[in-house]
Amino acid sequence: MTWEATADLVVVGTGVAGLTAATEAKRLGLNVLVVTKGVADDGNTRWAQGGIAVAMPGEASQHDSIRQHIDDTLVAGAGLCDEDAVTTILVDGPGAVAQLRHEGAVFDPGPDGRLARTREGGHTAFRVIHAGGDATGAEVERALLATARTHEVAVLEQTVALQLMLTSAGACAGLVVLDESGIGMLQAPAVLLATGGLGQLYQATSNPDVATADGIALALRAGAEVADLEFVQFHPTVLYTGAGAYGRRPLVTEAVRGEGAFLVDGAGARVMEGVHPLADLAPRDVVSAAITRRLLDAPGGIDDHVFLDSTHLTRPHFQARFPTVFAACAAAGIDPSVEPIPVAPAAHFGCGGVVASVDGRTTVSGLYAAGEVARTGLHGANRLASNSLLEGLVVGGRAARAVASDLATGAIAHVRRAEAQRWPVVPIADRAALQQAMSRYAGIGRDAVGLAEVAAVLDKTSAVGALRSRRDVEDAALAMTARVLALAASEREESRGCHVRHDFPSRDDARWRTTIAYRADDSGAPHMVSRYELAGVA
The missing domain is CATH 1.20.58 (Methane Monooxygenase Hydroxylase; Chain G, domain 1)
Structure with missing residues (x-):
């Protein structure tokens, strides 16, 4: 059985980027359909614990600024950030967060009445705002879903994206999907990929x-380019629950280290001592690599985890500040106020993805991408902690506005029927x-x-x-x-x-200070198509 529907924009995914884009497109008068293979709250967003990194006027630390946030991002990105993209996204950040708060998102207050702020790896200032202690993603998702419902955004749940529909010229013309009733054809001049990570x-x-x-x-x-897929960030501190554990493991947010916790090996020796000037708050790639080296150097061969010592925090304080982490530890029989938490690195974030501008435009006309699936140039070779939710908010909104503009100017147009x-x-x-x-x-x-x-x-x-x-x-x-x-x-x-x-x-900056793009040939085999030389980056 085949069914059809039409829209101005089809959004694939219900994370922060997808919901932001869908809601903004609706505000602009576009007919929007959102597709998700699960249910609306199944995405990555709700699992984000740490917070949103943003230097907001009137809320930022007196020792912080957007310029400083840009500099920290460039340093973490190890020479492969696109400085123009970094600047655009981080400058737009305060406005995007203000809009999110206007839509009902509630962030934790500090003792001075302003937003509470913490510090995470790679940050030189306390600029990470958070909600519910360590449940920022859940609060962001709640607010965005509520806003989407208020704007009557149509969401097709349990609907799997099979392939993009293309015109004879190779432009995007919609999406083929699969649901319990069979195959669906969603005709649209614009499709936004907001499908999350890998x-x-x-x-x-x-x-x-x-x-x-x-x-x-x-x-x-569909013929689009991807880049920087080799840069996969491993979060240094995922709760270790035993050898051979598969699938999603509970995250122990970096903000725990921001509150003074530190990593030790099985013998109690500090893991990050002498490794980096920021010690346990070094960028994630540095911390994950240091843990891996320490595990390989363990007596008798390889060990499989280290420990995060947060015993300086009282039980009431830890439970109030990090309720999600505390619950995960309790489920594993661990009291983090009296014993170190066993942790190990685990795959966390893909820094690369579909090559896209800060407005979400990709190398295929009518195809847009935002969030973790996209490579905008913000993250470079290593994402700065808590920049991802901000990117989703900013680029999701910009992509919706780009679609509206491209439709208005005729850069993309409805077609009656795509190629078979x-x-x-x-x-x-x-x-x-x-x-x-x-x-x-x-x-x-x-x-x-x-x-x-x-x-x-x-x-x-x-x-x-x-x-x-x-x-x-x-x-x-x-x-x-x-x-x-x-x-x-x-x-x-x-x-x-x-x-x-x-x-x-x-x-090797002489040879490899470039980002490398790949495309699939007609048989589906990937091949390198270009190397972009980067200028004006850290």
């Missing part, structure tokens, strides 16, 4: 089960084999031999087939994204940010 490429991740890189695969199959689409027949991964190979060979530490093994495992364990179910769609997206990521990581023969090559341990 954490399910790995055995252990802070991401929910829906984070299967769907948007990256959709974009590649072939049913996707693509490699579908054996997820367990893929996750095992990616975790072992394409995690924090990589080398040429291991990255070649990832490709070999994908060749051996993937089966070509039609996408008949949500699981097929997800496993095909993981297969395609893993292949591009491994190729990009193999191509970049240096260590930079959260891309660490054991066989090329040094940063």
